[in-house]
Amino acid sequence: QERLVASGGNSVKSGGSLRLSCETSAHTRYCLGWFRQTPGNAREGIASIDADCKTTYRSALKGRFTVSRDDAENALYLEMNALKTEETAMYHCAVIMTYFTAGYKCQPEDLDNASSGYWGQGTQVTVSS
Numbered sequence: 554q555e556r557l558v559a560s561g562g563n564s565v566k567s568g569g570s571l572r573l574s575c576e577t578s579a580h581t582r583y584c585l586g587w588f589r590q591t592p593g594n595a596r597e598g599i600a601s602i603d604a605d606c607k608t609t610y611r612s613a614l615k616g617r618f619t620v621s622r623d624d625a626e627n628a629l630y631l632e633m634n635a636l637k638t639e640e641t642a643m644y645h646c647a648v649i650m651t652y653f654t655a656g657y658k659c660q661p662e663d664l665d666n667a668s669s670g671y672w673g674q675g676t677q678v679t680v681s682s
Contacts, residue, residue: 555579555671559646562676567638573676575629575646584652584659585622587631588672589642597642598664600631601649609660636680647672 561573579585586601600610600620608620619632629646650670651663663669 555583555648557646557648557671557673559644559674559676562644562678564679564681565636567636567680567682569636569680570632570634571636571678573631573633573644573646573678575631577627577629577646577648579627579648581624584649585629586647586649586659586661586664587620587629587644588647588661588664589640589644589678590675591642596665596667598661599644601659601661601664602629603652603659607659611661633678636678638680638682640678641680642678643675644678645672645675 556578558576563571565571582604584601584603587599588596590596600618602608602620602622617634621630647664648670649663652659
């Protein structure tokens with residue numbers, strides 16, 4: 554199983570920005586993504602990026618979040634702007650394995666389901682008012 558380690562989480566004020574990084578050994582042809590989760594709440598897929606760097610976002614987040622990958626550096630990134638207090642959560646990067654079984658659709662909604670792939674250590678983002 555590939556290695557996925559997220560970093561870059563921090564405490565920021567509402568309206569602030571953060572850039573998360575993910576060190577990954579995932580194959581370059583994989584669909585990668587980010588999801589977030591708070592204790593006791595359902596996980597929420599945020600963004601995905603396929604091997605051709607086509608990006609897809611949760612509709613409510615489009616415009617504020619940007620996902621990117623650098624396969625030469627074995628890295629995945631998530632740029633987050635205009636953060637809101639309700640976006641306080643643990644953020645994880647993940648491999649979306651359902652990409653291979655669901656018509657090669659690389660979409661963040663798949664990450665709502667824990668069986669969609671695998672992920673590693675997350676990074677905490679705290680947004681205060």
